[in-house]
Amino acid sequence: MEQAYFRFYGKLNDFLPPYKRQTSFVHVLKEPAAVKDPIEALGVPHPEVALILVSGESVNFSYLVQDGDRISVYPKFRSLDISLLSQVQPQPLTHIRFILDVHLGKLATYLRLLGFDALYQNDYQDQELADLASQTKRVLLTKDRGVLKRSIVTYGYCVRESNPEPHVLEVLQHFDLVGEITPLQRCLRCNGSLQPVSKESVCDRLPSQTRQHYEEFSICQACGNIYWKGAHHERMQQFIDRVLHHKHH
Numbered sequence: 493m494e495q496a497y498f499r500f501y502g503k504l505n506d507f508l509p510p511y512k513r514q515t516s517f518v519h520v521l522k523e524p525a526a527v528k529d530p531i532e533a534l535g536v537p538h539p540e541v542a543l544i545l546v547s548g549e550s551v552n553f554s555y556l557v558q559d560g561d562r563i564s565v566y567p568k569f570r571s572l573d574i575s576l577l578s579q580v581q582p583q584p585l586t587h588i589r590f591i592l593d594v595h596l597g598k599l600a601t602y603l604r605l606l607g608f609d610a611l612y613q614n615d616y617q618d619q620e621l622a623d624l625a626s627q628t629k630r631v632l633l634t635k636d637r638g639v640l641k642r643s644i645v646t647y648g649y650c651v652r653e654s655n656p657e658p659h660v661l662e663v664l665q666h667f668d669l670v671g672e673i674t675p676l677q678r679c680l681r682c683n684g685s686l687q688p689v690s691k692e693s694v695c696d697r698l699p700s701q702t703r704q705h706y707e708e709f710s711i712c713q714a715c716g717n718i719y720w721k722g723a724h725h726e727r728m729q730q731f732i733d734r735v736l737h738h739k740h741h
């Protein structure tokens with residue numbers, strides 16, 4: 493039986509019961525195990541772990557826990573590059589794309605609104621989500637930390653807040669994407685990318701009011717849905733402004 497002392501930092505504490513937060517505590521292992529096992533048994537999904545130090549030394553997920561180890565577990569730091577130190581961080585993604593679980597449909601729409609590639613279907617099963625995330629190197633966003641613990645999931649984040657709009661802020665801040673917002677680039681309905689089209693080419697598909705008042709149109713390359721800066725556009729712009737200014741409301 494091994495005994496190790498664990499301490500979790502930053503947002504990883506969200507996964508722990510209150511008495512284990514922001515403090516060192518002892519954890520007993522019934523049998524020798526790789527450090528990833530007790531971390532996940534304590535509730536923290538591995539894709540959120542960015543750095544593990546054992547007595548000050550950086551280790552990887554398969555490090556075998558020794559009796560008396562002092563283990564510090566850190567989340568991703570937004571302001572600090574630990575890629576040279578970390579032995580658990582995967583290859584950074586050059587272009588972040590998402591896949592979302594069935595409970596996050598509104599978040600998917602918001603992400604698309606802001607121009608991010610957000611794959612979502614309201615009937616994805618957990619295995620399918622994990623497989624797709626792994627095969628397509630997408631970041632799995634979920635409210636269910638269990639699916640993040642599947643070993644094939646490399647990139648993932650467990651969404652904490654409960655309203656869709658703060659979710660967006662939380663995700664953009666976590667992945668440092670606020671500067672990469674490009675509105676009106678994604679189809680809200682299917683996640684396809686939008687291309688500008690001439691008014692003539694879509695004229696016969698427009699409501700007559702729209703035909704009278706608008707000149708600029710985009711079309712979804714995948715499903716053919718047409719977009720223009722209609723009445724909802726101002727509300728959308730306000731939403732984007734709120735996001736850009738990091739404001740909750």
Ligand SMILES: [Zn+2]
Pocket residue numbers: 679680681682683684712713714715716717
């Ligand atoms: Zn579409």
